[in-house]
Amino acid sequence: MHIEIDTKSGFCYGVVKTIKLAEDALANGKPVYCLGDIVHNDEEVKRLKLKGLTIINHEQLQSISNANVMIRAHGEPSSTYNLLNKNSNTLTEGTCPIVLKLQKKVRAAWEELKDKQGTIIIYGKKGHAEVIGLMGQTDGNAIIVDDIADLQDVDFSKPIALFSQTTQQPEGYTEITNAIKLKMLSHIAEGEIPLKITNSICGHVSQRGEHLAEFVKNYEIIIFVSGAKSSNGKILLDICRKNNSNTHWVANAEELHNEWFTNVNTVGICGATSTPQWLMVDISQKIKSFDKNN
Ligand code: SF4
DSSP states (O other): OEEEEOTTOSOOHHHHHHHHHHHHHHHTTSOEEEESOSSSOHHHHHHHHHTTEEEEOHHHHTTOOSSEEEEOTTOOOHHHHHHHHHTTOEEEEOOOHHHHHHHHHHHHHHHHHGGGTOEEEEESOTTOHHHHHHHHTTTTOOEEESSGGGGGGOOTTSOEEEEEOTTSOHHHHHHHHHHHHHHHHTTSOTTOOOEEEOOOSOHHHHHHHHHHHHHGGGOSEEEEEOOTTOHHHHHHHHHHHHHOSSEEEESSGGGOOGGGGTTOOEEEEEEOTTOOHHHHHHHHHHHHHHHHHO
8 A cells, every 4th residue: 555645734834833942941841831722733732741731721821920831823912911921921932923924914904994993804713813813913803704794794985904814715815805895896986995905824824725635636545634623624624525535534543444445555644734744654654554454
């Protein structure tokens, strides 16, 4: 059986950076707290917990002081930084530089629009950590849109600045952008629409979708590896399924079934931006062991 791990799958640049920061901080032997799962992958979280990382939530953060607290790649709103300072915590800043840049752009757009009764629209998943961090840049005033139906509360006669969560798919962003343009046209003449669109979808994500659509066509069976909480994982899994109907999703090697590989000659393994490389290797070894025993 020929088994191949997609070389472009696995941690993106931002996650690699965050995990390295955590490992360096843990190497000092002092406690490190991470606000939320460091990455949306339970297996990687388990690995880092064994090294001493403690995952806390926002409620627990209220009572933590004089400690080393890490902010993960998704970023946080300013209120979290204020709380860290107030309780004399040391910050390990794991926010992806791309997300930090986007937060600054959202803040600047809000500063510009707030006196003009304008609206910041963020195309993203409600409740996602990155979206909460972006929302915080507007002091909670942005409108989060996951679907065209969510546009109902927008005043289309006033200026709009549009952003996307970094892990959304370009097709969806284009659809939302066109819907907003159309609605603004019923109030404002074409050519004068005060709509500022920022292309904030991360290239590390959009390129993966295109790449995976091709990669999965080369194998009889695809094993897609990701954590259940990864929104990027759900999107990429969908792309894999559309392009290869024999795609199976697993979170770890225990979820593989021997019978999937009966009479199979080629297997492709791929994953999300939050899937560790070691986990895909683990999975390929388990598949090899099935092959030997069959
Ligand atoms: S997907 Fe892009 S923006 Fe998000 S953490 Fe990875 S590199 Fe950063």
